[in-house]
Amino acid sequence: MSEYAIVAEGLTKTFGTFTATDHITFEVRKGEIFGFLGANGAGKTTAMRMLCGLSRPSEGRATVAGFDVEREAEQVKRNIGYMSQKFSLYDDLTVEENLRLFGGIYGMTSADIKHKANHLLSNLGLTDLRKAMVGRLPLGWKQKLAFSLSIFHNPKIVFLDEPTGGVDPVTRRQFWELIYEAADRGITVFVTTHYMDEAEYCDRVSIMVDGKIEALDTPSQLKKNFSVGTMYEVFYALARKAKRGAG
Amino acid sequence: MSSIVVANSLSKQYGKVNALCSLSFEVNEGEIYGIIGPDGAGKTSLFRILTTLLLPDGGNATVDGLDVVRHYREIRRRIGYMPGRFSLYPDLSVEENLQFFASIFGTTIEANYHLVADIYRQIERFSTRKAGALSGGMKQKLALSCALIHAPRVLFLDEPTTGVDPVSRKEFWEMLQKLRTEHGITILVSTPYMDEAAWCDRIALIQNGRFMQEDTPAGIVKSYKPVLWSVKSRQMHELLHDLRRFNMVKTAFSFGETYHITLSDGLSIPQLKGHLETCGHEQVEITPIAPSIEDCFMELMNQTL
Numbered sequence: 001m002s003e004y005a006i007v008a009e010g011l012t013k014t015f016g017t018f019t020a021t022d023h024i025t026f027e028v029r030k031g032e033i034f035g036f037l038g039a040n041g042a043g044k045t046t047a048m049r050m051l052c053g054l055s056r057p058s059e060g061r062a063t064v065a066g067f068d069v070e071r072e073a074e075q076v077k078r079n080i081g082y083m084s085q086k087f088s089l090y091d092d093l094t095v096e097e098n099l100r101l102f103g104g105i106y107g108m109t110s111a112d113i114k115h116k117a118n119h120l121l122s123n124l125g126l127t128d129l130r131k132a133m134v135g136r137l138p139l140g141w142k143q144k145l146a147f148s149l150s151i152f153h154n155p156k157i158v159f160l161d162e163p164t165g166g167v168d169p170v171t172r173r174q175f176w177e178l179i180y181e182a183a184d185r186g187i188t189v190f191v192t193t194h195y196m197d198e199a200e201y202c203d204r205v206s207i208m209v210d211g212k213i214e215a216l217d218t219p220s221q222l223k224k225n226f227s228v229g230t231m232y233e234v235f236y237a238l239a240r241k242a243k244r245g246a247g
Numbered sequence: 248m249s250s251i252v253v254a255n256s257l258s259k260q261y262g263k264v265n266a267l268c269s270l271s272f273e274v275n276e277g278e279i280y281g282i283i284g285p286d287g288a289g290k291t292s293l294f295r296i297l298t299t300l301l302l303p304d305g306g307n308a309t310v311d312g313l314d315v316v317r318h319y320r321e322i323r324r325r326i327g328y329m330p331g332r333f334s335l336y337p338d339l340s341v342e343e344n345l346q347f348f349a350s351i352f353g354t355t356i357e358a359n360y361h362l363v364a365d366i367y368r369q370i371e372r373f374s375t376r377k378a379g380a381l382s383g384g385m386k387q388k389l390a391l392s393c394a395l396i397h398a399p400r401v402l403f404l405d406e407p408t409t410g411v412d413p414v415s416r417k418e419f420w421e422m423l424q425k426l427r428t429e430h431g432i433t434i435l436v437s438t439p440y441m442d443e444a445a446w447c448d449r450i451a452l453i454q455n456g457r458f459m460q461e462d463t464p465a466g467i468v469k470s471y472k473p474v475l476w477s478v479k480s481r482q483m484h485e486l487l488h489d490l491r492r493f494n495m496v497k498t499a500f501s502f503g504e505t506y507h508i509t510l511s512d513g514l515s516i517p518q519l520k521g522h523l524e525t526c527g528h529e530q531v532e533i534t535p536i537a538p539s540i541e542d543c544f545m546e547l548m549n550q551t552l
Binding site for chain 1: 284285286287288382383384409410411412413414415416417439440441454484500501502503504541544545548
């Protein structure tokens with residue numbers, strides 16, 4: 001297999017006359033933490049849906065974990081994990097039931113689920129809460145559990161859509177430590193965020209404006225290119241030029 | 248300056264969970280008052296009580312001199328409320344939504360157009376589009392216009408910028424500043440983004456149903472007690488572990504491209520630098536730094552644990 005976890009070539013999605021994602025080309029290396037930034041309406045969600053095998057490209061192509069997102073969408077889904085702030089876990093199932101459900105969906109054996117669940121729960125310090133309804137957990141714990149669950153089946157790549165929205169500053173940092181641990185295990189991390197300090201935690205960052213990738217590099221190189229001191233300023237310089245989204 | 252919102256020992260429980268624990272505070276007329284804290288801290292419960300949509304279990308509150316329980320009808324006429332979740336009618340057009348909110352408050356778009364003009368003009372060219380088909384940014388502007396169209400005395404905005412990118416968030420706050428400055432509207436606004444504190448006149452930092460601190464943003468930064476240092480080295484990943492493993496380092500948190508740390512008394516900076524170099528770090532830089540509201544929030548969380 002190649003050294004890339006994700007390869008997109010001219011990936012495009014149109015809705016009628018509107019081009020949501022406009023010929024984006026990029027690669028994500030294996031084990032990399034890749035920040036996928038952009039203003040609201042820049043086309044990030046549409047791009048991410050195509051990469052997850054949930055939406056067919058109108059033009060161009062992409063492979064994820066070596067599988068074509070259009071022709072091998074099911075294989076793509078089997079090899080990725082996904083988590084967002086909006087959808088993560090079932091509130092009215094217990095911690096353990098959520099683990100069994102997601103493990104089962106990804107085709108893990110009962111023995112495997114049991115073994116890994118014990119490990120995951122002790123890692124998060126949640127062993128005593130395994131019978132607790134997820135809806136009763138504090139948000140911070142829930143988000144950390146949701147992330148651990150998104151990589152429970154040991155996917156090659158995990159997609160995180162604003163995973164830290166609304167969580168407290170301490171938990172937000174603990175969450176990033178979990179991301180680093182996953183990357184150390186060789187899982188490629190593809191993450192969107194509106195926190196510009198989190199952009200600094202990524203190995204490389206892309207910034208989308210009006211459907212196109214306008215910049216892609218390491219945070220330090222981007223700051224150098226724009227002669228600014230923070231990722232916020234890089235983002236601001238690019239996103240304020242956006243013609244759509246702001247409207 | 249007179250207080251337009253007054254809360255006295257407000258409490259709210261859901262079963263065994265204390266959503267609000269005896270909150271007391273006052274909001275001055277004409278100020279932007281920010282309630283800053285994570286999801287689940289109690290922000291929405293507080294807003295729903297002040298907007299007369301939820302009964303408190305203890306304490307009381309007044310808005311524009313009226314009691315939130317006894318005078319709820321009158322209060323509703325005098326306030327504008329923008330809930331966290333988009334709550335306009337998706338199958339009415341932009342203009343129909345605005346028309347609807349004007350008419351249920353017994354007024355017209357024309358009568359108060361000057362209030363919403365700056366904001367509504369940005370979406371006016373889509374006036375026939377259904378609200379449900381608008382982009383996130385446009386929905387937000389329409390919701391703000393609808394909350395303003397009856398010329399309220401106080402605006403309650405519950406997490407208006409959650410999930411919004413930093414550029415659009417800045418634009419939104421600039422609109423709020425204008426409403427306050429040009430029209431004297433009092434604004435209570437909640438947010439999970441700590442950096443938005445800078446746009447508020449005064450802020451309350453909320454966690455677990457309690458205000459950990461309430462002051463001007465500058466006042467909160469000023470009362471931060473520890474000396475804060477920013478640290479970096481060539482081996483950033485290992486640096487955090489080494490800082491945490493060193494017992495003279497009290498706290499260490501990542502902050503963009505550096506770590507913010509506080510130290511135990513008696514450890515000098517050359518000592519720390521020496522220690523880190525012994526651990527194998529190169530190009531160690533340690534510089535004093537002014538705390539941000541986020542540093543303050545984390546320090547307060549640490550104290551209340």
